[in-house]
Amino acid sequence: MDLQIALLLGQDGVTNGAIYALLALALVLVFAVTRVIFIPQGEFVAFGALTLASLQAGKLPGTVWLLLAMGTAIGLIECTTAVRARRFHRLPLIILINCGAPLLLAASLLAVSPASLPLLVQVLLTLMLVVPLGPMLYRLAYQPVAEASVLALLIVSVAVHVTLTGIGLLFFGAEGSRTPAFTDANFAVGDVVLQGQTLLVIVASALLIVALYLFFERTLYGKALRATAMNRTGARLMGISGDLAGLLSFTLAGAIGAFSGVLISPITTVYYDSGFLIGLKGFVGAIIGGLASYPAAAAGAVLVGLLEAYSSYWASAFKEVIVFTLIIPVLLWRSLKTRHVEEA
Amino acid sequence: MSAAPAAEERSVVLEVGDLAVSYGKVEALHGLSLRVHRGEIVTVIGPNGAGKTTLLAALIGLLPLRGDLVYLGERQSVGRSVEQLVRQGMTLVPEKRELFAEMSVTDNLLLGAFDRYRAGHRDELETIDHVFDIFPRLMERRQQLAGTLSGGERQMLAMGRALMAKPRLLLLDEPSLGLAPLVIKEIFRTITGLRSTGVAILLVEQNARAALQVADYAYVLETGSISLEGPSATLASDTRVIESYLGLGGRH
Numbered sequence: 001m002d003l004q005i006a007l008l009l010g011q012d013g014v015t016n017g018a019i020y021a022l023l024a025l026a027l028v029l030v031f032a033v034t035r036v037i038f039i040p041q042g043e044f045v046a047f048g049a050l051t052l053a054s055l056q057a058g059k060l061p062g063t064v065w066l067l068l069a070m071g072t073a074i075g076l077i078e079c080t081t082a083v084r085a086r087r088f089h090r091l092p093l094i095i096l097i098n099c100g101a102p103l104l105l106a107a108s109l110l111a112v113s114p115a116s117l118p119l120l121v122q123v124l125l126t127l128m129l130v131v132p133l134g135p136m137l138y139r140l141a142y143q144p145v146a147e148a149s150v151l152a153l154l155i156v157s158v159a160v161h162v163t164l165t166g167i168g169l170l171f172f173g174a175e176g177s178r179t180p181a182f183t184d185a186n187f188a189v190g191d192v193v194l195q196g197q198t199l200l201v202i203v204a205s206a207l208l209i210v211a212l213y214l215f216f217e218r219t220l221y222g223k224a225l226r227a228t229a230m231n232r233t234g235a236r237l238m239g240i241s242g243d244l245a246g247l248l249s250f251t252l253a254g255a256i257g258a259f260s261g262v263l264i265s266p267i268t269t270v271y272y273d274s275g276f277l278i279g280l281k282g283f284v285g286a287i288i289g290g291l292a293s294y295p296a297a298a299a300g301a302v303l304v305g306l307l308e309a310y311s312s313y314w315a316s317a318f319k320e321v322i323v324f325t326l327i328i329p330v331l332l333w334r335s336l337k338t339r340h341v342e343e344a
Numbered sequence: 345m346s347a348a349p350a351a352e353e354r355s356v357v358l359e360v361g362d363l364a365v366s367y368g369k370v371e372a373l374h375g376l377s378l379r380v381h382r383g384e385i386v387t388v389i390g391p392n393g394a395g396k397t398t399l400l401a402a403l404i405g406l407l408p409l410r411g412d413l414v415y416l417g418e419r420q421s422v423g424r425s426v427e428q429l430v431r432q433g434m435t436l437v438p439e440k441r442e443l444f445a446e447m448s449v450t451d452n453l454l455l456g457a458f459d460r461y462r463a464g465h466r467d468e469l470e471t472i473d474h475v476f477d478i479f480p481r482l483m484e485r486r487q488q489l490a491g492t493l494s495g496g497e498r499q500m501l502a503m504g505r506a507l508m509a510k511p512r513l514l515l516l517d518e519p520s521l522g523l524a525p526l527v528i529k530e531i532f533r534t535i536t537g538l539r540s541t542g543v544a545i546l547l548v549e550q551n552a553r554a555a556l557q558v559a560d561y562a563y564v565l566e567t568g569s570i571s572l573e574g575p576s577a578t579l580a581s582d583t584r585v586i587e588s589y590l591g592l593g594g595r596h
């Protein structure tokens with residue numbers, strides 16, 4: 001392997017690593033706030049990429065129907081609760097938000113031909129279609145069992161993951177899609193050619209990470225999420241309910257997943273079930289960070305990306321094996337470290 | 345209460361009747377009644393395990409309760425949640441403080457105003473200045489992480505954070521716990537100072553001497569029910585209280 005190839009593989013690794021880092025951050029966030037191990041995180045990546053691909057192919061993405069169905073289900077539940085509590089004045093708002101908004105989105109997608117829209121609008125539409133699935137999923141699947149054990153929540157996650165993968169197959173079919181590159185620009189730095197696409201992914205990921213950092217450090221809602229992760233009872237006494245924190249963290253997880261899907265769509269061919277492996281690599285990164293530290297999780301995810309890129313060169317058949325084997329020494333090291341803390 | 349006769353000059357903030365709380369099958373509180381008026385300090389004293397913490401936790405909605413609970417003239421339903429009560433101005437400083445250890449003093453205080461912020465108020469910076477006036481020590485330590493504060497500073501932060509919510513009913517669980525006499529004095533002076541702001545205070549204490557000094561009215565809680573009640577001055581000279589709670593320099 002000469003330097004040229006090494007740098008090229010490094011570029012690949014960092015690009016994928018940036019995406020894994022975003023997913024690792026989302027996984028840490030969701031776990032810290034809600035104790036949910038969010039296995040379906042990867043499905044948001046796949047849905048994001050495939051929704052964008054459908055829009056560009058001039059098709060109506062299946063995620064519209066999912067949005068409508070989940071919105072209707074939530075609308076029914078909330079209406080029943082409101083009627084039982086005799087709070088009839090809340091009904092119009094509930095229906096408007098849960099059923100009206102998805103309907104409006106569906107209608108406008110039918111009215112225009114999405115293939116002819118500018119890329120930026122297509123990306124925005126994709127986010128509007130996929131991000132709300134995050135909080136909706138929380139409302140339907142996790143909120144009713146929010147006080148259950150971590151294991152029970154994990155089982156719910158597995159069920160949600162399997163369901164969403166099935167729905168993905170139904171909506172997008174078994175063929176993969178790959179969107180055209182966002183940019184064909186290339187930059188030559190000495191001997192090395194930097195692809196514009198690579199730079200775009202890295203810069204966009206970095207921007208999103210900075211935005212998340214500012215949200216958690218500078219805004220009261222961000223601080224409220226951190227507070228819930230630190231001390232649930234303390235947060236409740238401040239009026240920060242578990243439901244609010246859950247909805248908020250799932251919205252962020254949905255946004256991060258959908259955004260990653262958009263970023264990855266021109267780089268790899270994405271299938272309805274690709275999300276799981278992508279999410280799992282983010283998960284390995286998050287585990288390296290102990291599911292607690294954001295910087296460690298991000299660093300771990302970039303490491304996973306690099307390892308994957310180089311192992312695909314040396315032993316491409318064992319690429320995935322090598323990446324997932326990494327988790328064993330990490331867990332060993334972690335458990336040894338924990339014992340030391342207890343002894344001290 | 346809107347239906348109350350005009351003769352009742354001081355408005356009742358909290359009225360509890362025949363309250364009972366259980367942990368599983370074990371009843372921790374039963375047949376308990378008490379009342380707190382606006383601008384009044386009411387104390388509940390009693391030995392370890394009497395149920396004082398249980399009472400406050402049930403009042404703020406952390407534990408399910410049975411009985412009548414009227415807060416700000418409104419009968420509370422069984423399904424009331426902590427968040428609803430916080431929105432209506434009830435705030436608890438818990439026995440364990442429940443601070444956000446890895447956040448700065450300032451951030452802890454700002455989160456105290458979270459619910460007001462969510463409801464659309466944008467006066468948290470003025471309120472924080474006011475809290476810093478009451479607790480200048482917090483001002484000096486505002487960048488420090490809450491987890492690294494001393495016991496006394498932690499208690500001040502817990503109270504300051506509660507005041508950020510501009511409560512109408514403040515529930516205080518053992519504010520003197522583990523503090524040196526001088527700091528206790530300072531904390532109790534602050535509590536007395538709050539009375540003039542119109543907030544109603546329900547103060548739970550083992551330090552009966554200090555509590556009876558600042559309170560207007562007192563209840564003695566023993567093994568889950570009220571055994572004595574009356575104006576603080578009267579209770580402070582009651583022989584049963586003196587024997588059980590005021591003997592030997594104030595600690596029972």
Ligand SMILES: Nc1ncnc2c1ncn2[C@@H]1O[C@H](COP(=O)(O)OP(=O)(O)OP(=O)(O)O)[C@@H](O)[C@H]1O
Nearest residue numbers: 367372390391392393394395396397398399439550
């Ligand atoms: N979560 C719980 N489950 C079961 N029993 C409990 C629980 N919490 C408290 N108790 C019991 O309820 C009784 C009252 O406890 P509580 O904490 O209210 O006492 P306290 O008056 O606050 O005591 P202290 O002065 O020591 O703080 C005690 O007997 C205690 O053991």
Ligand SMILES: [Mg+2]
Nearest residue numbers: 396397398439
């Ligand atoms: Mg107690």
